Amino acid sequence: MTKTSPKTWIITGSARGLGRAILTAALENGDNVLAAARDVSQLADLKALHGERLEPFALDVTDEARTAEAATATISAFGRIDVLVNNAGYGHFEAFEQKYPTDFRAEVETNLFGVVNMTRAVLPFMRKKRAGHILNVSSVGGRVGTPGLAAYQAAKWAVGGFTEVLRGEVAHLGIRIVSLEPGGMRTDWADTAGNSAPNTVLPDYAETVGATLARIRAYAGNEVGDPARIAQLVLALAKRSDLPAHLVLGTDALASFDAAEATRQSDHARWLDIGRATVFGGPEGEALTALLPPD
Known part of the structure; x- marks a missing residue:
């Protein structure tokens, strides 16, 4: 049996949670990794274990110049x-x-423009060798709407759209891209998100934002998503040429997505006639508005 050559990875957010699970799986597979994280001291144990196959790299993905340096550092260390x-x-x-505009923008900068910056940094190298895989860890939150997560989910919706557009631009160059959309995973994400909430939710939002916050806090530690299994899947996806645009992961995520998709399809059918009518030669005046569904 022919032994495959080790792959070279760049993994952002690699010090904790799913990122660390993917990093560990790649290293245990014999691959080389530039592990990007804000705090690379959290990678010391893996560096001691795997030596030269692991290149820790301090990175804030919102720093465009630094993301470019991450790509060139990977080439310098591993050649590809x-x-x-x-x-x-x-x-x-x-x-x-209740969210400060600066906080909203900061979330979008990390969750969307971090993806944009890092992707821009690696594309010239992948394009030159006519091969590469880009796996964008989004969320089922990029396919549904959850009260209380406007900034996070707006960015994740945008990541899904960015993924679809870029796939069309680079598929002929041998570059494969997928948006991974997990539900709840047993990482510290839910604790971090829940504990970031203000002490007081405005009473007018108690039934929406407040109720969702209570569910998230109750779910923390009981999530069905297994980071280790997702990491195994990521390794397999990095070998494939037929990736989907979106891959929803986890039974909870699939249930949420299916419910949201059913609502979208119902709305689409209900408003279809009026949508078709807004073209040249279509009905006008009362004949046009008569096509609106009952209010």
Whole structure:
């Protein structure tokens, strides 16, 4: 049996949670990894274990110049870039009205523009060798709407759209891209998001944001998503040429997605006639508005 050559990965947000699970799986597979994290001291144990196959790299993905340096550092250390895992991200739970604009923008900068920056940095190298895999760790939150997560989910929706557009631009260059969309995983994400919430939710949002926050806090520690299994899947996806645009992961995520998709399809059918009518030659005046569904 022919032994495959080790792959070279860049993994952002690699010090904790799913990122660390993917990093560990790649290293145990014999691959080389530039492990990007804000605090690389958390990678010391893996560095001691895996030596030169692990290159820790301090990175804030919102720093465009630094993301470019991460790509060139990978080439310097390992000579190639085969796989990029855009995993860095965070979510803070808060009613949109209560969220400071600077905090909203900061979440979007990390969760969306971090993906954009890192992808831009690696594309020239992947394009040159006509091969590469980019796995964007999004969320089922990029396919549904959850009260209290406006900034996080707006960014994740955008990641899904960015993934679809870029796939169309680079598929002929041998570059494969997928948006991974997990539900709840047993990491510290839920604790971090829930504990970031303000002490007081405005009473008018108690039934929406407040209720969702209570569910998230109750779910913490009981999530069905297994980071180790997702990491195994990521390794397998990095070998495939037929990736989907979106891959929803976890029974909870699939249930949420299916419910949201059913609502979208119902709305689409209900408003279809009026949508078709807004073209040249279509009905006008009362004949047009008569096509609106009952209010």
